[in-house]
Amino acid sequence: MGKFSRLLEKALKKSVADAASQASRPSPVRTNQNAFQPAPVTYPTRYVPSLRSIERRWRIVDGDAENSVKAAACSYFQDLLSQVIADTVIVRVVEQKDAKLPDDWTYINDSEVALVDDNGVAISLFNRRDLEFVGCEVGEYVACAVLRGPYHGDNCKFLSVLMSDFAAEHQDEISERKRMSRLMGMDMPLGLDYAEVNIDGVEWQLDHHPDRKLHTGSTRWLPVPKGSKAKPHIVLSLDGVDAREITGRNMCYGAFAAHVGEQPVACVSLQRESLASNSSIYYKIMVAYK
Known part of the structure; x- marks a missing residue:
C-alpha cells in the first residue's frame, strides 16, 4: 500500500499544479467578440491660403x-x-x-x-x-x-x-457698354454714343422680323420751311428705307442731331411687345456712333 499511496499523492500534486497553471492563463475570447480598436488616424494639416x-x-x-x-x-x-x-x-x-x-x-x-x-x-x-x-x-x-x-x-x-x-471713374460708361452689348447682340467698344428711338408696328416700313436684326443706318436733315423757327427734322433711314422722321419734340432728337450724316458703327432693331392692352408690337432702333 505504501507504493500505491505515493503514486496517488504524486498524481494529486500534479493535478493541483495543472489547475493552478490553467487558472493563470487568460480565458480564450472569440474573434468576433474582440473589442473594437480604431486605427490610428493622421489628420492633414489645415490649409491656410497664401495671400x-x-x-x-x-x-x-x-x-x-x-x-x-x-x-x-x-x-x-x-x-x-x-x-x-x-x-x-x-x-x-x-x-x-x-x-x-x-x-x-x-x-x-x-x-x-x-x-x-x-x-x-x-x-x-x-x-x-x-x-x-x-x-x-x-x-x-x-x-x-x-x-x-x-x-x-x-x-x-x-x-x-x-x-x-x-x-x-468710368462706371457709367462701362455699365452702358455692357447694356448695349447685350441689347445689340455684339461686343460694343467703350466710349460710343448711342441714339435710340421707337417705331410703332403699324408705322414700320420694312419687313417685319422677330427678335433682333442688324441694319445699314443713316440720317439726314430735312430742309426747314421758309420763315419757320422750328428745329429741322431728322430722317432716319434703315437699309435705304426712310423709317422714321424725328422732330424737335422727340426726346431722342438731341442724340441723333449730334451725329446727323455720320456713318454709324452699328444699327439694330429689336421687336418688342407694347404694354398697351391690344398687345401690339413696336421696334426699338438703336444706333451707335463713335
Whole structure:
C-alpha cells in the first residue's frame, strides 16, 4: 500500500499544479467578440491660403465695399476664407480648369472664373461678365476686400473684388457698354454714343422680323420751311428705307442731331411687345456712333 499511496499523492500534486497553471492563463475570447480598436488616424494639416495683404482703403456702402463687386459666397470656401485675417488681399483671376479645386469638384461653369491664392488654390468664384466692370482680365491680379456677411443664417466671410481706378471713374460708361452689348447682340467698344428711338408696328416700313436684326443706318436733315423757327427734322433711314422722321419734340432728337450724316458703327432693331392692352408690337432702333 505504501507504493500505491505515493503514486496517488504524486498524481494529486500534479493535478493541483495543472489547475493552478490553467487558472493563470487568460480565458480564450472569440474573434468576433474582440473589442473594437480604431486605427490610428493622421489628420492633414489645415490649409491656410497664401495671400498677400495690402494697404488699400475702402468703406462699407449698403453692406459691401465701395466700388467693388461681390464674389460668390460658396459654402466650400468658408473654411479657407475663415482663416484670412487681412482686410484687403491680392488674388489672381484664372479659369476654373486652371485652379486647384477638390478632386470631387463638379461645379464647372464657364460663366464663372476662379479667384486663387499664390499657390493656385481657389478660394472663391467670380462672375465672368463682371471682369470688365472691375477693370481686370483672366490671368491678372486684383485686390479684394475681405468682408463678413450673412450666409444661410450664419456669419461668414466673402471676397468683394475692388475696381481699378479707371473702372471706378468710368462706371457709367462701362455699365452702358455692357447694356448695349447685350441689347445689340455684339461686343460694343467703350466710349460710343448711342441714339435710340421707337417705331410703332403699324408705322414700320420694312419687313417685319422677330427678335433682333442688324441694319445699314443713316440720317439726314430735312430742309426747314421758309420763315419757320422750328428745329429741322431728322430722317432716319434703315437699309435705304426712310423709317422714321424725328422732330424737335422727340426726346431722342438731341442724340441723333449730334451725329446727323455720320456713318454709324452699328444699327439694330429689336421687336418688342407694347404694354398697351391690344398687345401690339413696336421696334426699338438703336444706333451707335463713335
